[in-house]
Amino acid sequence: MTAIDSPIVLAGGGTGGHVFPLLALAQSFAKYVGRDRLVCVGTERGLEAKVIPENHFSLRVLKIEPIKGRTIYGTMRGAMVAGVSVVQSVSLLRKLRPAVVVSVGGYAAGPVSLAASILRVPLYLLEPNRIFGLTQRLLRPLAHRVFVGFPESVQSARDKHLGIPLRDGFQPISARVRDSQSPLRVLVMGGSQGAEFLNQQVPVALTTVGETRAIEVVHQTGKGREQDVRDRYANLIEKGVSVEVMPFLSDVPVRLAHCDLLIARAGAMTIAEACAVGRPMLLVPYPFAADDHQAHNAKSIELAGAGLSLIQAGLTADRIAQQVARIADDEPLRQAMCRAAAARGVAQSADLIAQQVLADLRAQKAVR
Numbered sequence: 001m002t003a004i005d006s007p008i009v010l011a012g013g014g015t016g017g018h019v020f021p022l023l024a025l026a027q028s029f030a031k032y033v034g035r036d037r038l039v040c041v042g043t044e045r046g047l048e049a050k051v052i053p054e055n056h057f058s059l060r061v062l063k064i065e066p067i068k069g070r071t072i073y074g075t076m077r078g079a080m081v082a083g084v085s086v087v088q089s090v091s092l093l094r095k096l097r098p099a100v101v102v103s104v105g106g107y108a109a110g111p112v113s114l115a116a117s118i119l120r121v122p123l124y125l126l127e128p129n130r131i132f133g134l135t136q137r138l139l140r141p142l143a144h145r146v147f148v149g150f151p152e153s154v155q156s157a158r159d160k161h162l163g164i165p166l167r168d169g170f171q172p173i174s175a176r177v178r179d180s181q182s183p184l185r186v187l188v189m190g191g192s193q194g195a196e197f198l199n200q201q202v203p204v205a206l207t208t209v210g211e212t213r214a215i216e217v218v219h220q221t222g223k224g225r226e227q228d229v230r231d232r233y234a235n236l237i238e239k240g241v242s243v244e245v246m247p248f249l250s251d252v253p254v255r256l257a258h259c260d261l262l263i264a265r266a267g268a269m270t271i272a273e274a275c276a277v278g279r280p281m282l283l284v285p286y287p288f289a290a291d292d293h294q295a296h297n298a299k300s301i302e303l304a305g306a307g308l309s310l311i312q313a314g315l316t317a318d319r320i321a322q323q324v325a326r327i328a329d330d331e332p333l334r335q336a337m338c339r340a341a342a343a344r345g346v347a348q349s350a351d352l353i354a355q356q357v358l359a360d361l362r363a364q365k366a367v368r
Helices: 016-033 048-054 072-096 109-118 134-142 196-210 226-232 234-238 252-258 268-277 290-303 317-329 331-344 349-367
Strands: 008-011 038-043 058-062 100-103 123-127 145-148 159-161 184-189 215-220 243-246 261-264 281-283 307-309
Touching: 008 016, 008 109, 016 038, 016 048, 016 268, 016 349, 038 048, 038 072, 048 058, 058 072, 072 109, 100 109, 100 134, 100 349, 109 123, 109 134, 123 134, 145 349, 184 196, 184 252, 184 317, 196 215, 196 226, 196 234, 196 261, 196 317, 226 234, 226 243, 252 268, 261 268, 261 317, 268 281, 268 290, 268 331, 281 290, 281 317, 290 307, 317 331
Parallel strands: 008 038, 008 100, 038 058, 100 123, 123 145, 145 159, 184 215, 184 261, 215 243, 261 281, 281 307
Antiparallel strands: none
């Protein structure tokens, strides 16, 4: 382990897209500096309030409320609460005296990062999406270094593309070479909460594909939605087609390794996981994502040749079926997508980021 006297603060959270990178970073830093040198800062309302303590890491919580997408009163209230949380964050960092603050984005990231800047604590940002979120965009000028999840996001010498920190198990695996008789193994994921549009349209689309081609399906629906989705696959199931419908997948690395095609939203984490394994994607960006960031994520994947992007507005099950059939029937195209995805994958991102931060700390200590 690397000797370090001061704690490392990891700030952020909210949804899984921020919390799981936070956890992956904590686990990587722990290998080098020990768990007792790590402090995570989040909120009581975010997923981190459950995930971080369950994994035996220290969590400090701040009271934060959203600012964007609310009424004028809600926005003003959120801004006032944020102001108070900055003061609380300054107090917390003064007490902890951290060597560095790493922000992964989310509600707690802004106040803690501002406090780090005020106290001249080295600040590192992680931006998993193709375009920067509001918080990270405002904090970017204050950062010592910015880690980006998409190579296209690199804009300055401070930016470094080291991928997105992932849970263990995501490793590049050679794509299966299919012949015309082999079933196309399709994995459908709408995130841990599911995606209503995918739940409604994809079963219809895959039923159409399954009428003329061999397929197998695994579909993650989100909690409480599995029976409705299973009913939509009834025709395929009656024909003896392998269809697994479940609310949540706990073995995503295994499922990705087994599939020939992923159909999903375009969240940064989902894309990073598919790229780490090297799997082609058919992406339908969530149209109401902040700053339409999922559309930008999906477009980058399409331009890289790792998948296709379908905009939800006006999208039909027939159109989805056409694109699935296209990938099923064009094995060279699918293999090219696999290679393009794998070329963008970074399976050990969390370790690389932890190593870079610690190397910077050692260099700064040497200069002093």
